Amino acid sequence: MLTTLEVVTIVVVGVMVGVEFAVAFVINPILNALPEDSGQLGRAHGARMLGAVMPVWYIGSLALVAAWAIAGWHHDGVGLVVTAGALLILSVIMSLLLLVPINNRSKTWTPENRPADWKQQSNRWDRFHYIRVAVIVAAFALLAAALA
Template sequence: MLDTLKVVTTVVVGVMVGVEFSVAFVINPILNGLPGDNGLRGRTHGARMLGAVMPFWYMGSLALSTVWAVAGWHHQGTGLVVIAAALLVLSVIMSLLLLVPINNRTRTWTTENLPEDWKEQLNRWDRFHYVRVAVIVVAFALLAAALA
């Protein structure tokens, strides 16, 4: 049962990392290169769509990692899982304090109600997101190492 938990946790976190990596390094650069307000429309739609899903994914990943750490407490690699879970906690805190407030504003924007600093807000979100991606990539790598 523990082996199944390890694999499921690693896959769930890995897919989450892939989505977030894709947002940072593929989707947003594509959207930023679109003419007119098309990129903005894509980002606001993404903020609504992913903003509804990602909280469950982050909390689910953290829960699975925590259960793995507790269930495998006396097994090899548990220290790596604990550190990974701590990094996932950090990613949730970063999300709540830094990214979610910007995301909540972004998801309501239309071309008619854009704030003057909308580009700066999107750039700030991107910078915070790059750091968050780095944190969850390390968490994923630790889980993969603990699995091996």
């Protein structure tokens, strides 16, 4: 049973990391290169779509890691799992305090109603997101190492 939990956790967290990595290093650079208002409209749509899914994914990942830590408390690697859980908690806190407020504003923007500083706000979101990606990549690496 523990092995199944470990594999499911690694897959769920790994796919989440992959999506967030793709947003940071593939999707947003593509959207930023689009002409006129297309990129901003694409970012607003992404903010709505991923803004609805990612909270469940982050909390679900954290719950799986917590279950792994509890179920494997007396097994090797539990310290790595607990540390990964702490990093995922940090990523949720970062999300709530830094990224979600910008995301909640940007998902409603259109070319007609966006603020004058929309590009600066988008760039700020990107910078915070890069840090969050580094945190969740580290969490994922620790989970993978816990299996070794």
